[in-house]
Amino acid sequence: MRTPAGKECRFYYNDYHRGHSTEECRLIQANAHSPEWQPKDCANCPVPDILQANSSADLVLEGTVKKGFLGLAGRRVEVRAFCSRHLIDVEEPKVGCRQCALERPGIQQLFGDSK
Secondary structure, eight states: OBOTTSOBOTTEEEEOGGGOOEEEEHHHHTOTTSOOOOGGGGGGOSHHHHHHHOOOTTEEEEEEEEOOBTTTBOOEEEEEEEETTTTEEOSOTTTOOHHHHHTSTTOHHHHTOOO
């Protein structure tokens, strides 16, 4: 679905059908330790860009809303990623899991590894 910021994100959900007025981020909602999501959090959220750059089914994301200075300004969404196939943290979610990439033929040159 298209977020309030105008980007496509599979974690964003809204329902305005027949009088409903529901908006939610299911990524943030799944994290019990995160402050409550607000629609304005979509404006600077990195998740739509990550999903556009990396469509790996093994990439698992965890999102948290971080409050800014005194909780007034600077709210942002922080994302942690890991690979469910290799059970390792993914440092660059847009690039993806290094181990998954190395399993593909011809990708070793991109990472500077030779076999």
